[in-house]
Amino acid sequence: MALIVQKYGGTSVGNPERIKNVARRVARFRGLGHQVVVVVSAMSGETNRLLALAKEIQSTPDPRELDVMVSTGEQVTIALLAMALKDLGLKAKSYTGAQVRIVTDDAHTKARIVSIDDNKIHADLDAGHVVVVAGFQGVDEDGNITTLGRGGSDTTGVALAAALKADECQIYTDVDGVYTTDPRIVPEARRLDTITFEEMLELASLGSKVLQIRSVEFAGKYKVKLRVLSSFEEGGDGTLITFEDDDKMEKAIISGIAFNRDEAKITVLGVPDRPGIAYQILGPVAEANIDVDMIIQNVGADGTTDFTFTVHRNEYAKAIAILKGVQAHIGAREVVGDEKIAKVSVVGVGMRSHVGIASAMFRTLAEEGINIQMISTSEIKISVVIDEKYLELAVRVLHKAFNLDESSTPLLTTSK
Amino acid sequence: MALIVQKYGGTSVGNPERIKNVARRVARFRGLGHQVVVVVSAMSGETNRLLALAKEIQSTPDPRELDVMVSTGEQVTIALLAMALKDLGLKAKSYTGAQVRIVTDDAHTKARIVSIDDNKIHADLDAGHVVVVAGFQGVDEDGNITTLGRGGSDTTGVALAAALKADECQIYTDVDGVYTTDPRIVPEARRLDTITFEEMLELASLGSKVLQIRSVEFAGKYKVKLRVLSSFEEGGDGTLITFEDDDKMEKAIISGIAFNRDEAKITVLGVPDRPGIAYQILGPVAEANIDVDMIIQNVGADGTTDFTFTVHRNEYAKAIAILKGVQAHIGAREVVGDEKIAKVSVVGVGMRSHVGIASAMFRTLAEEGINIQMISTSEIKISVVIDEKYLELAVRVLHKAFNLDESSTPLLTTSK
Numbered sequence: 001m002a003l004i005v006q007k008y009g010g011t012s013v014g015n016p017e018r019i020k021n022v023a024r025r026v027a028r029f030r031g032l033g034h035q036v037v038v039v040v041s042a043m044s045g046e047t048n049r050l051l052a053l054a055k056e057i058q059s060t061p062d063p064r065e066l067d068v069m070v071s072t073g074e075q076v077t078i079a080l081l082a083m084a085l086k087d088l089g090l091k092a093k094s095y096t097g098a099q100v101r102i103v104t105d106d107a108h109t110k111a112r113i114v115s116i117d118d119n120k121i122h123a124d125l126d127a128g129h130v131v132v133v134a135g136f137q138g139v140d141e142d143g144n145i146t147t148l149g150r151g152g153s154d155t156t157g158v159a160l161a162a163a164l165k166a167d168e169c170q171i172y173t174d175v176d177g178v179y180t181t182d183p184r185i186v187p188e189a190r191r192l193d194t195i196t197f198e199e200m201l202e203l204a205s206l207g208s209k210v211l212q213i214r215s216v217e218f219a220g221k222y223k224v225k226l227r228v229l230s231s232f233e234e235g236g237d238g239t240l241i242t243f244e245d246d247d248k249m250e251k252a253i254i255s256g257i258a259f260n261r262d263e264a265k266i267t268v269l270g271v272p273d274r275p276g277i278a279y280q281i282l283g284p285v286a287e288a289n290i291d292v293d294m295i296i297q298n299v300g301a302d303g304t305t306d307f308t309f310t311v312h313r314n315e316y317a318k319a320i321a322i323l324k325g326v327q328a329h330i331g332a333r334e335v336v337g338d339e340k341i342a343k344v345s346v347v348g349v350g351m352r353s354h355v356g357i358a359s360a361m362f363r364t365l366a367e368e369g370i371n372i373q374m375i376s377t378s379e380i381k382i383s384v385v386i387d388e389k390y391l392e393l394a395v396r397v398l399h400k401a402f403n404l405d406e407s408s409t410p411l412l413t414t415s416k
Numbered sequence: 417m418a419l420i421v422q423k424y425g426g427t428s429v430g431n432p433e434r435i436k437n438v439a440r441r442v443a444r445f446r447g448l449g450h451q452v453v454v455v456v457s458a459m460s461g462e463t464n465r466l467l468a469l470a471k472e473i474q475s476t477p478d479p480r481e482l483d484v485m486v487s488t489g490e491q492v493t494i495a496l497l498a499m500a501l502k503d504l505g506l507k508a509k510s511y512t513g514a515q516v517r518i519v520t521d522d523a524h525t526k527a528r529i530v531s532i533d534d535n536k537i538h539a540d541l542d543a544g545h546v547v548v549v550a551g552f553q554g555v556d557e558d559g560n561i562t563t564l565g566r567g568g569s570d571t572t573g574v575a576l577a578a579a580l581k582a583d584e585c586q587i588y589t590d591v592d593g594v595y596t597t598d599p600r601i602v603p604e605a606r607r608l609d610t611i612t613f614e615e616m617l618e619l620a621s622l623g624s625k626v627l628q629i630r631s632v633e634f635a636g637k638y639k640v641k642l643r644v645l646s647s648f649e650e651g652g653d654g655t656l657i658t659f660e661d662d663d664k665m666e667k668a669i670i671s672g673i674a675f676n677r678d679e680a681k682i683t684v685l686g687v688p689d690r691p692g693i694a695y696q697i698l699g700p701v702a703e704a705n706i707d708v709d710m711i712i713q714n715v716g717a718d719g720t721t722d723f724t725f726t727v728h729r730n731e732y733a734k735a736i737a738i739l740k741g742v743q744a745h746i747g748a749r750e751v752v753g754d755e756k757i758a759k760v761s762v763v764g765v766g767m768r769s770h771v772g773i774a775s776a777m778f779r780t781l782a783e784e785g786i787n788i789q790m791i792s793t794s795e796i797k798i799s800v801v802i803d804e805k806y807l808e809l810a811v812r813v814l815h816k817a818f819n820l821d822e823s824s825t826p827l828l829t830t831s832k
Contacts, residue, residue, distance in 0.1 A: 057436065066499075079484040083478050
């Protein structure tokens with residue numbers, strides 16, 4: 001008998017029929033003798049409907065009131081799922097974040113969980129109930145309703161699993177696990193049985209939108225056993241996210257190829273090469289709440305340097321305008337940019353102990369005549385920025401070069 | 417400077433534009449220096465939408481979970497109204513029933529208010545906030561969400577006014593006050609400036625659906641000054657609901673003509689005239705949760721009697737079936753019924769001290785050839801059941817006979 005936390009996203013509870021399907025799956029786990037806590041999101045579309053309603057009233061809705069409003073989305077789902085479970089003859093009870101109590105800080109619309117009271121839930125589980133908890137929400141110390149920001153239901157699931165010391169946290173999504181890359185681009189993409197937390201973090205932040213980054217960090221911090229499964233297919237074991245130390249044997253060096261075509265590149269040319277210049281360039285960008293991803297700076301020969309970074313494509317125009325505004329002040333020669341870029345990354349904890357991954361990657365791209373515009377590396381990933389039109393080609397040839405194809409026998413495995 | 421509780425129903429907050437109108441009215445009261453607490457219902461249609469969703473999951477939705485779900489309707493409205501108020505530059509803060517805390521018993525879907533914590537609201541009012549409270553909901557002692565049953569937002573408004581010792585509770589509806597009868601039937605119907613609680617109770621229960629009965633009882637019990645106003649028209653003073661003792665002078669004997677065409681009549685003929693027979697007839701009806709309105713029994717000559725009562729027309733078929741089932745057991749001769757009836761009532765505290773009201777009523781109906789099928793009286797009303805086809809005629813002639821027409825000078829006023 002295990003204690004399992006299951007999390008279902010908006011698509012998995014998108015209509016009454018799907019909610020009944022979730023109830024049937026929960027019933028099977030109960031039938032095996034497991035205790036089950038279910039975390040649910042709002043039905044798909046509901047959060048956007050509520051946001052639109054709020055914007056009809058106030059162009060920038062008040063954050064406290066927006067949380068009061070948006071949190072009703074999950075509240076509706078928990079009630080419906082509890083009804084569906086009772087309809088199957090199970091004992092079930094729903095809780096809002098406030099009722100649990102999931103205490104957060106008071107940063108409305110992007111709150112962080114501070115503590116979770118596990119008393120009621122444990123008592124209910126011991127009394128044979130399935131406990132259904134609203135994801136994405138909590139209350140601050142003063143009892144004001146807060147939300148964790150979009151996608152925060154994953155975090156609720158992991159945080160509950162940590163607080164309850166659950167045996168496993170299962171995240172049900174519309175994919176059946178984590179793949180070596182996007183199967184729509186590379187049909188030979190394989191589902192990974194296991195992946196390390198660090199790889200998952202890199203894959204998630206690079207655009208494999210399977211799990212919320214924050215939830216993965218949370219799971220790593222509290223050593224929660226996390227599994228990604230499909231809510232629409234039965235029987236698969238999904239992908240288990242592990243700690244590297246658990247299982248070093250037979251691990252592939254490279255776990256997957258991630259990519260992102262939402263970025264744009266901006267270069268500030270001929271910047272005086274003096275201390276504080278990076279701050280002078282990125283400060284105004286950060287103040288405008290524009291997130292910056294890759295940042296590259298090379299020292300030039302004539303006392304000036306070129307400074308390049310990437311931003312989300314939606315914020316490209318805004319960022320360019322800001323930089324043109326400060327160009328004279330910082331003494332830069334020119335501000336140029338390119339929206340037609342893509343980022344491709346090779347990810348894997350194995351590369352730490354293997355030289356030659358970077359050169360293999362660059363050689364593979366060179367053989368296809370793909371020019372590399374930017375390079376950025378971390379301990380477990382190498383990212384390159386290339387012309388957008390080569391994206392699919394690059395992903396396919398890298399997937400093959402690192403033996404990630406389903407049919408191939410991995411050559412680059414390690415037994416140490 | 418006064419403390420005013422205003423309650424707006426679902427139609428008054430039915431869309432963003434109407435919510436903004438409510439905010440503008442509240443702003444005007446704030447501008448006059450008043451403290452304002454606003455109680456709101458769910459946007460019209462929302463509660464029915466949620467109920468329908470629940471029924472797709474469970475044919476008889478679990479009451480605890482139904483309350484969790486349906487209470488989101490008001491939660492959305494409080495957030496939207498608070499946003500609209502802030503958009504006008506006012507300070508505003510929303511509270512769910514649980515946040516206030518409005519503590520109720522644990523009778524889900526029809527809970528009763530036990531206590532209200534007024535600390536937070538008073539503190540917010542003193543800090544210059546408009547406080548927006550979700551109507552219709554509360555929490556039980558264990559923190560489970562409860563609802564007061566449909567229409568319960570009026571009760572929330574009155575209960576809050578009592579707890580906060582407000583100077584006035586204003587109920588905004590789609591009518592601009594209480595009329596002597598339905599203006600759609602009698603164009604000369606007059607809006608009453610004042611009406612007593614008792615008259616209001618009789619008028620409400622007889623089908624003048626301006627206020628929830630329970631809220632009027634509550635107001636009477638806690639001596640809350642209650643006023644009914646239009647949320648769509650400006651400037652009127654509506655109808656003030658008073659205690660009889662306040663103002664006995666110049667009061668009309670009859671305050672209005674109420675009617676109800678939702679009822680059906682059932683007669684059990686030839687019942688043995690023995691103790692306990694009323695219970696034997698009505699017991700099975702009550703067990704089936706069928707509400708009974710008028711009940712009449714006359715002693716017959718031959719040791720048997722006829723027993724007649726009225727039920728809601730929707731439950732007529734069910735009630736007839738139940739009685740035919742027990743007919744043999746109670747030894748009745750026959751069960752007959754009539755769906756084509758209507759009830760007309762003359763209401764007024766003044767009639768207590770005036771003989772002749774009943775005979776004036778009966779004479780008026782007789783002059784029009786309207787046969788009276790049943791009669792029932794209380795201290796402040798006389799009700800008759802007549803053929804449905806005469807309903808409008810009866811209301812019109814009674815309205816005129818008791819000098820309720822706008823143009824007429826009331827003859828039957830009293831100065832004692």
